[in-house]
Amino acid sequence: MSEDNIFREVDEELRSDRMRALWRRFAPYVIGAAVGVVVIVAVNEGWTWYNTSKAAVSSEELYAAFDLADGGDLAAAQAQLDTLIADGSGNYPALAEFRKAGILAKDGKIVEAVAAYDALANAQTNPRLRELALVLGGNLMIDAGTLADVDSRVGSVVTDTSPMRNAAREALGLAQYKAGDLAAAQASFEAVINDPMTQSTVRNRMGYYLAQLLAQGVPAPSTTADAAASAIDAIVSGDAPAADAATTTETPATDASAATTETTPAAQ
Numbered sequence: 001m002s003e004d005n006i007f008r009e010v011d012e013e014l015r016s017d018r019m020r021a022l023w024r025r026f027a028p029y030v031i032g033a034a035v036g037v038v039v040i041v042a043v044n045e046g047w048t049w050y051n052t053s054k055a056a057v058s059s060e061e062l063y064a065a066f067d068l069a070d071g072g073d074l075a076a077a078q079a080q081l082d083t084l085i086a087d088g089s090g091n092y093p094a095l096a097e098f099r100k101a102g103i104l105a106k107d108g109k110i111v112e113a114v115a116a117y118d119a120l121a122n123a124q125t126n127p128r129l130r131e132l133a134l135v136l137g138g139n140l141m142i143d144a145g146t147l148a149d150v151d152s153r154v155g156s157v158v159t160d161t162s163p164m165r166n167a168a169r170e171a172l173g174l175a176q177y178k179a180g181d182l183a184a185a186q187a188s189f190e191a192v193i194n195d196p197m198t199q200s201t202v203r204n205r206m207g208y209y210l211a212q213l214l215a216q217g218v219p220a221p222s223t224t225a226d227a228a229a230s231a232i233d234a235i236v237s238g239d240a241p242a243a244d245a246a247t248t249t250e251t252p253a254t255d256a257s258a259a260t261t262e263t264t265p266a267a268q
Helices: 003-070 074-087 092-106 110-123 127-144 147-157 165-179 182-194 200-215 222-236 242-246
Strands: none
Touching (some): 003 092, 074 092, 092 127, 127 147, 147 165, 165 182, 165 200, 182 200
């Protein structure tokens, strides 16, 4: 055996001994880290499965409450919603609270329903859900309260950045009309019409409101008069959905559900 081969074998043996020594030294840490990763993944998957299962149960309970309410069994629906609020998962308890307030309003308990919406608005950390609660409570106060009651709720929602701005403007306009402030009502309805994000069905409804104000002698710019006339022509000719015609009255409707038809399909 040559001298080079002997040195090579000795060198390889030394490296092997060093590797075994390093492995004996760090093996527990490597194995522990691997086990830790496995445990973390298992816990995460288990937690995800658990939350998904609870969310599925909460969803079923919420729809069961909806079915009870639609069937007229409001007491059973309220009990089902109370259980969901106490034990539900994810966002379902909040949805249950909205639905519970809607059932109170449907049952004619307007004061209790408004109080429930106010409590939701004060408790919600999600700004959009808070705005929804304010608008729904404000809609109920159109008939049950004063202009100040409505404005104290929806006034903060009438901003260009809020998705609920047009529902808030409509509620405020109806309350202003009821209070006899026709010029302010006109401005609120015009703001809805002039919003480029307004849906055609809502714009047509605003056209009826403005046409009624014009009939009562409220002066308006020609563009507003044209918008009102166009909206009415569209409905008369059948171009607008029939649902809009159903909301037509001799005066702007003050039904709380009118302002939320397009924006709050699930809450009530």
